[in-house]
Amino acid sequence: MKQCWLDIRAAEGLKSVLCQEAIHRGFDAIVADDPADLAGLPPTVSRVLLPGKELPDAFGDADLVIVDPVQHGEPGRLAARHPGVRFGAHVDVTDADSLAVACASVTRDPVTVLRFADPTNIPLEIVLAAAADAHGLIVTTVERAADAPVFLGVLEHGPDGVMLAPSAPGEAGRLKDAVERRSPDLELTELTVTAITHAGMGERACVDTCTYLARDEGILVGSRAKALVLCVSETHPLPYMPTRPFRVNAGAIMSYTLADGEHTRYLSELRAGGTVLAVGADGRSRPVVVGRVKIETRPLLSIDAVAEGGEAVNVIVQDDWHVRILGPGGAVLNSTALQPGDRILGYLPRRERHVGYPIDELCYEQ
Structure with a gap:
């Protein structure tokens, strides 16, 4: 210390x-x-x-x-x-x-x-x-x-x-x-995939950070503030393009992510010079500086999952094989290859959000 x-x-x-x-x-x-x-x-x-x-x-x-x-x-x-x-x-x-x-x-x-x-x-x-x-x-x-x-x-x-x-x-x-100031370790949970659906066209955000991300590290993304999925960084080789070890192909622009251990942001709100929380498969976390957010129109894929407690989880990502999600033990899973019954890693913040701050109030997200 x-x-x-x-x-x-x-x-x-x-x-x-x-x-x-x-x-x-x-x-x-x-x-x-x-x-x-x-x-x-x-x-x-x-x-x-x-x-x-x-x-x-x-x-x-x-x-x-x-x-x-x-x-x-x-x-x-x-x-x-x-x-x-x-x-x-x-x-x-x-x-x-x-x-x-x-x-x-x-x-x-x-x-x-x-x-x-x-x-x-x-x-x-x-x-x-x-x-x-x-x-x-x-x-x-x-x-x-x-x-x-x-x-x-x-x-x-x-x-x-x-x-x-x-x-x-x-x-x-x-x-x-x-x-x-320390970034907390997060208690990640295993989620079970229930459905994979082609969602049509929309804008997705790639988050480029100012640091190298580890092979089991990414950012948490979700359609609901209380249910996030761990999308992995582009540190793993692909057959048609070089790796981008600073990047996470994160998800649709309206998705939530964690800017730090407490506050959420929409992917569309992230800006150069701000922070986003990088999270490892073991739950360790660290704030990293955002260098750029790259938003482009792409086909989208909707992934539904459920937590052991019954909480519904959804994440919408780019509909492409090279977009990856982390599974238990840091397994790297291609999003388009997921099937119902597969296990992926997520995080359940538990509290509702208002302009990014955790609050206690009635709020339904569906």
């Missing part, structure tokens, strides 16, 4: 309320420049002292002291002069020289806190690459909670944590939500 640090150095008049919010939300550390601001904090949070130009004579209750290696000296040497005190480094990366200092710190020091001056991830990439075989903790400052996922995704794994200096209550909670 990535760490969340709260920086209260500039939070005049709000320090107490911000600390309480951070403690309540389970922050890992609170950072101050005055030892007095760390006094009385509970042991559930690390007390981090990040002083200004001069080191104080005493470090108070600080569990960790973060210093500027150029101005104050290397953390290892300071630790030798102050037995029992744990030291780390703080580096403002503004140019090639400070980047070199940061790279040296992450390979040497137990904790490195980094701030990057320019709006590019390249310096962070270089630092993370330098720290590939090191074991120290790397924390990066962020200006806004919404920026945290960007930093945490650099080189796929990002730093070990992020630090925010909030200007108002509530921002700490937003940072925690951004860092802890």
